[in-house]
Amino acid sequence: MPVDDVPPPERLRTDILEVTETPPLTRSTEFWFEDGVGGNVIRQVESTQFRLKKSVLSMHSSVFRGMFLLALPEDETVDGCPVVVLSGDTLRDWVLFLGVIFPKFLGPSCPSLDLIAAILRLGDKYDFSAFRRECIERLDEEFKATLHDYDEGDKRWPGFKSEDTFFLRLASLAKEFDRPSLLPEIYYELVTRSHYILINPPASSDRLACLTGYVNLLKLQSTTTLAWLDLDPPLHHIPSVGCSQHAACVAAVIGQSRVCVLKQWKKDWEDGMCRSCRTKAKAVYEAGREVCWKQLPTVFGLPD
Incomplete structure (x- = not known):
């Protein structure tokens, strides 16, 4: 190639270089x-x-x-x-x-x-x-080992329940420092926020676990905590054997809305039911909560 045809060396573009200065001590x-x-x-x-x-x-x-x-x-x-x-x-x-x-x-x-x-x-x-x-x-104290402890007290930090990002950061922290026992309850807290499940696609392992757990909880609660709402055999418990107002108790059950699996029993859920049906419904619900608590890790695909 003739000398005249050799392309000139590429000129250094100082205007596009990013100058990184070491910050002063x-x-x-x-x-x-x-x-x-x-x-x-x-x-x-x-x-x-x-x-x-x-x-x-x-x-x-x-x-x-x-x-x-x-x-x-x-x-x-x-x-x-x-x-x-x-x-x-x-x-x-x-x-x-x-x-x-x-x-x-x-x-x-x-x-x-x-x-x-x-x-x-x-x-x-x-x-x-x-x-x-x-x-x-402190972390182990915040996240309970038994359902009884979960019901007894809530010692979490101020604002603990208000931000989804807090629980996501906490999930990352639990994995970073090998505390997998914290994850089931962390994921459950996120799952109970229905808006979180709906507006956040499973772009991370945490979100995927929550979405999977949400579906599993819906299936699980139908045969555990919400079994008292099922009026069809073989799950139905209401009307109870000792029911004194068959039609009224059936109507009360039909009027109930779906609830979360770990939420404590509320008195207004039993409005309209006779004493026998109230006792039966609450017993079925509380037994179901224990089952759901024990299965919480499995629900989210975690080790027992």
Whole structure:
């Protein structure tokens, strides 16, 4: 090819290059302990540096305790303190977690989900075992092991029941930290929000589990909690054997609407029924709730 025909090198388009600048290092305004209050080691997360107390970190974390037994690198220091960069961590997690280690007040009685996640992540990585254990116990307390405990109390965080996104984030957290026992109740909470099932296609494994569980619950409740509403053999329980007002009790059953499988029995459901039918209906319903509770993991395709 003649020299004149050689195409010129492609010119560098500086106008389309994305220039990435390293953010300047900053000192934490909240967690920077001077010499007088024992600040003797610096931890850097992303572009923020924290001046902390070795003794406090060592007390709570076996990882940091072992690290401080070794000679820390002296090639980078700030105010005479060695700097150690904690790679892979997020600034948000550390700010939340340090607020628990160095509290200005007693820990929150209703911790945010972000705080729970931060403690679990850093607790796993750096063996903050006591803090991690407390979070696990709190989650286990919120999600009950028995139907009786489920009925007895609701100690969930404020706004816990109001946002679908909260439960989706909680489901991700349960899987991230290997707490599958939390998932059945989390999925049930989502399933009871009919609008969530209708407007959210199964684009994720959680949504698919919820959609599958929703269909399975509809089938299950027809033979358990709602069996008392079935007037046809062989499931029918109303009118009961001792019914004193056959026509009225049949009419009361026909007027009932469908209910959720774990909802507690409501007095207005028995309006219009005789005493015998009320007793029978409630007994069938309560027995059905126990069956549904035990089958909740299977309903959502989870291990028993």
